[in-house]
Amino acid sequence: MKRRGFLRGALASAAAVVAYSPSRGVWAAQPDPDTINIPDLDGELVLAGSLLADAADDFGHIISAAPVAVLIPGSTSDIVKLIKFANDHDIKVGGMSMIGNTHSCYGQSQVGGGVVIDMSALSEIHEITEDSAVVDAGVRWRELVQASLAVGKSPPTLTDYLDLSVGGTLSCGGIGGQAFIHGLQVDNVLELLVVTGKGKLVTCSPKKKRKLFESVLAGLGQFGIIVRARVRLVDVPPMARVYTALYTDLVAMTSDQEFLMDECRFDYIEGFAEPAEGGQGWIYKIELVKYFAPGDEPNDAEQLEDLAFNEGSEVITDVPYFTFVDRVTPQVEFLKQIGVWGLPHPWIDVFVPGSETDDFVQGVLNQTTLADTGQGPILIYPFKRANVTRRFMAMPDDETVFLFSILRTAVPPDAAQQLVDANRGIYEELRDLGGKRYPISAIPFSVQDWKDHFGGRWGSFVQAKCKYDPCNVLTPGQGIFS
Ligand SMILES: Cc1cc2nc3c(=O)[nH]c(=O)nc-3n(C[C@H](O)[C@H](O)[C@H](O)COP(=O)(O)OP(=O)(O)OC[C@H]3O[C@@H](n4cnc5c(N)ncnc54)[C@H](O)[C@@H]3O)c2cc1C
Known part of the structure; x- marks a missing residue:
């Protein structure tokens, strides 16, 4: 559905807010002697209707915290006005990529x-x-890629799924199989327009208001609402040659992945654990991609030289660049059709120090069954620590870091809490090895956990909060300053 149509439909069932009662702490559709009028808005602040139910949910379907109102901003200035109002009256505010629900797993945007x-309104x-x-x-990465491919360009790093918002991934990180060359999406931003927690509209970049720029990227929505971004584009050839191959042994796959990172033969490196035949244990699948222009096809023998995958297991396919980067969409459509998309998703995504990856990942997989994943994918792929430049993107210290994700679906749904508990156990083990959580995960986190997470940067994180959001109005769902 087109975005405006969706919003019009949702707004039809919503009551517009016109006033707020500071003494009762409630919004009102009718003014009374106890209320003050809200500022004039280009868009609308609404009280009820399907938008509120959407805003109390996310892709995880585990946590549900209902807001009292939803702002459909008609302009950036609406966000400025609302956040100033929130500061004056101690109201919590957060950005959310709301069309079709947000993609957080554990209430982060609630x-x-x-x-x-x-934010989908802008x-x-x-x-x-x-x-x-x-x-x-509020632009989705898919929309940007479609537009930029018209002139042969693309953002250098793309998430596996493109229906995520630019503001959402720039607040968290944004990782994909190109990260070993280009870093994360937060490492590929040139300028931001931000409304700070004080309600100030500020343009920031590496040269101008640098501290704010560096705080907001991967800042988990704590310092400002990103309203606009200038993101880097690179030239891309129109085609992608996708190579997959199987390994019986995890170490053989991760060694090849590390070897290929240094060789730079490919444009994209990922890997998966998949159920072994008969459903007992795991096999490993590498996924490698080389982009090319017709007439300049990669040499397959050279591309695959010296790799230790199981002989004869390689599969090679050519697809247009866009089909490759949008490859998850057909799978998501299928999951929606069979009702799996609406089940709880207690995902765990962690960053493992390269030196610990084989033992740690193998140890977790030895204790993980297909039932624990709900048949969701398990991702294992490396990137270079040095390519991750943002100060609040917490990472292990090793030169090479692996993303390890168990993208669980809870089947039956009431298994979700048990899987969240399992995530917590995995996280604690990893933390003691110097690993970090990717904050999009469904892992319960205390304030002390956040201190551990940011380590030596916790002091700067708190300082930035005091400077840019001193009344702590922004993004309580992360649970960092609760
Ligand atoms: C199917 C699927 C596939 C995924 N694949 C990947 C992947 O390959 N790589 C990867 O890195 N991640 C991936 N993710 C995770 C995704 O990056 C996170 O869920 C992230 O939260 C982005 O989702 P969103 O745009 O819906 O943002 P939301 O969930 O709405 O928001 C995320 C956080 O950012 C805050 N926020 C949102 N918008 C703004 C804004 N404009 N300004 C400030 N703060 C804001 C929110 O309050 C919240 O705290 C995937 C998620 C799903 C469901």
Whole structure:
């Protein structure tokens, strides 16, 4: 459904907020002597209707915290006005990529009792130039790739699934199989337009208001709402040659992945654990991609030289670049059709120090059954620590880091809590080895856990919070300053 149509439909069942009662702490559709009027808005602040139910849910379907109102911003200035108002009246606010629900797993974007800003209402692609694009935070990566491919360009690192918002992934990280060359999506941003927690609209970049720029990227929504970003684009050839191959042994796959990272033969490296035949144990599948222009096809023998995969297990396929980067969409459509998309998703995504990867991942997999994953994918792939430049993107210290994700579906749904508990156990073991959590995961976290997570950067994180969001109005769902 087109975005405007969706919002019009949802708004039809919603009551517009016109006033707020500071003494009762409630929003009102009718003013009374106890209320003050909310600022004039270009968009709408709404009280009820399907938007509120959407804003109290996410892809995880585990945590549900209902906001009291949803802002459908008609302009950036609506966000400025709302956040200033929130500061004056101690109201919590958070951004959310709301069309079709948010993709967080554990309430990260929810604002219990506060106001959610539906960032999907601001979703324009403003400019595409030689090396960058200016987009609103509510733009989905798919929309940007479609537009930039028209001139042969793409963001260098893309998440596996493209239906994520620019503002959402820039607040968390944004990792994909190209990260070993280009870093994460947060490492490929040139400028941001941000509304800080104080309600100030600020343009920031590595040269201007650098501290704010560096805080907001991977800042988990704690310092400002990203309203617009200038993101890097690179030239891409129109085709992708996709190689997959199987390994019986995890160490053989991770060794090849590390070897290939240094060789730079491929544009993309990922890997998976898949159920072994008969459902007992795991086999490992590497996925490698080389982009190319027709007439300049890669030499397969050279591409696969010296790799130790199981003989004869390789599969080689050519697809258009867009089909490759959008490869998860057909799978998601299928999961929606069979009702799996709506089940709880207690995902765990962690960053493992390269030196610990084989033992740690193998140890976890030895204790993980197919039932524990609900047949969701398990990802294992490396990137270089040095390519991750943002100060609040917490990472292990090793030169090579592996993303390890168990993208669980809870079947039956009431197994979700047990799987969240299992995530916590895995996290604790990893933490003691110097690993870090990717904050999108479903792992219960205390304030002490967040201190451990940021380690030596915790002091700077707190300082940035005091400077940019001193009244602590922004993004309570992360549970960092609760
Ligand atoms: C099917 C699927 C596949 C995925 N694949 C990948 C992948 O390959 N790589 C990867 O890195 N991640 C992946 N993710 C995770 C994804 O990056 C996170 O869920 C992330 O939260 C982005 O989702 P979103 O755009 O829906 O943001 P939301 O979940 O709405 O928001 C995420 C956080 O950012 C805050 N936020 C949202 N918008 C703004 C804004 N404009 N300004 C400030 N803060 C904001 C929210 O309050 C929240 O705390 C995947 C998720 C799903 C469901």
